[in-house]
Amino acid sequence: MPLMSLEKPPAQPGQVWAHVGQPFVGREYDLIVLGAGRMGAACALYLRRLAPRRSLLLIEEGGLPNEDGATLLSPGVWSALTVPPERRAEAQWTRAQLAGALAPDPSLNLSFQARPLLELAAAGGAGWEAVLDVLGRDPxxxxxxxxxxxxxxxxxxxxxxxARYRPGALALACAQAAIGAGADLMLNARAHLDGGGVGIERLSVTNTHQIVVHETHRLRAGRVVVALGAAGPGTVEHDLGLHTTHARAYRQFPRLNHPSTEQTPTLRAAGLTLRPQHGGFTLVPAIHHRDPAGYEPGGGRLTGVPTGLRRETLEDLVAAMDALPALATGALELGRSLMDVPGAWFALPGGDPDGLPRHEEVAPGVHLLLGGPHADTLGLAVAYDLAATVAGTQQRPWAGRPG
Known part of the structure; x- marks a missing residue:
């Protein structure tokens, strides 16, 4: 099967309901996807491509893409360095999608850049000489x-x-292409699973910035895909009374204003990933463990002074300062409150910080789709695999390809 292409959208695009001023009449859908982050939007697109005769509704609680979701804050770093050998063909297929096969239209700009990733360590691996020979540059x-x-x-x-790319742009490109392929989209709507269908609450905002429920609907659906990120397992457990093995974790992304260029490689060292961005670096701490249910992140203290970095993030940065001395300078943005340092909840498939993206049928006709920390590298392949499963096709475009 050739790589998916968005070059030939059908003549009949889907309908979009962006606000409560647009009347909506409930109807039955063959497929409903909850969550228009990159996993949900990609799955919706692939479902339209693989099952074009089935009606589909994509529902998102916020905008497109949702500024409160983890998609916008994901590192956007593709690397197969830690991918198991049996999953590398999927990773390579995902890279090809990101590099242009998914969105050949220049207006759908994912800002894809092929850039090496350099992992520095105190022991193991190769010496600098071997690495520099491959890079062909001076230190x-x-x-x-x-x-x-x-x-x-x-x-x-x-x-x-x-490579590096923009996950938020990926979600937008997939959602736009899904609509062009005939999917309907409803924004500003909260959804819950409701035996054989989905209950939705269309949301509105008052002039005092309070979110209120404007109207409710109940939609029947043949199959439902739950792609709500870190909220997905909780939604399944709460609405269907099921138990899952999945978890979540909160991760912050501090800013390091140390000079970088577009040619600077992505770095990993001392448990951190340093992604060159906007002339500096976005820091991506490792996820060590699951956060307990009900946990609310709180700030930390540095030399007795409150900062916007939560205690766990602060401890990681302090531990890395010897190996990465730039962290001990004024280039590190500490913030004065949590609002100053971006952060988001991420799903942990299987409850494991190293858990790979996956999907599973948690109840008849209800599928849970999870990205997690490795969604940058494997997310599109897993979203495609779920769409192919629902569509009933055994073909996988990466099958037989070298890893």
């Missing part, structure tokens, strides 16, 4: 001066195929 332009202590991190691994 100076490879790493900005003063960022890392190469005596503390003398070993390196390189993913020369790594």
């Amino acid at each position: 100076a332009p490879t790493l900005p001066a003063g960022l890392a202590d190469l005596q503390a991190l003398p070993w390196a691994r390189l993913d020369a195929q790594a």
Whole structure:
């Protein structure tokens, strides 16, 4: 099967309900997808491509893409460095989709950039000489001066195929293409599972910025895909009374205003990923464990002064300061409250910080779709696999491809 293309949308696009001023009459759908982040939007697109005769409604609680969701804050770093060998063909197929097969229209700009990922370590891997031979550069332009202590991190691994892109743009491109392929979209609507269908509450905002329920509907559906990110397992457990093994974790993304360029590789060192962005770096801490239900992140303290970094994030940064001395300078944005340092809840498939994206049928006709920390690299393939399962096709475009 060739790679999916968005070049030939059908003549009849779907309908969009963006606000409560647009009248909506409840109807029955063959397929309903809850959540228009990149996983849900991609699944909706693939469902329209693989099952074009089935009606589909995509529902999102916020806008498109949702500024409160994890999609916008995801690192957007594709790398197969830690992908198991048996999943690398899926990872390569996902990369090809991101590189242009998914959205060949230049107006659907994912900002895809092929950039190497360099992992620095205190032991193991290869020496700097081997890495620089592959990069074909001198150490100076490879790493900005003063960022890392190469005596503390003398070993390196390189993913020369790594890339960077915008997950929010991916969600938008997939949703737009799904609508062009005939899917309906409802924004500003909260949904819950309701035996054999979905209950929806259309939301409105008052002039005092309070969110209120404007109207409710109950829609019957043949199949429902729950792609609500970290809220997905909780929705299934609460609405259907089921138990899942999945969990969630809260992760912040501090800013490091240490100079970088578009050519600077993505770095991993001392448990952190440093993504070059806007002339500096976005820091991506590792996820160590699941956060308990009901946990509300609170800020931390540095030398007794309150900061916007939660305690767990602050501890990670302090532990990395010897290897990454730039963290101990004024280049690190600490913030004065949690609102100053972006953060979001992420799903942990299987409750494991290293859990790979997956989907499963949790009840007859109800499918749970989870991305998690590795959605950047494998998310599109898993969304396609679920769409193919629902459509009843055994074909997978990455089957037989080298990893």
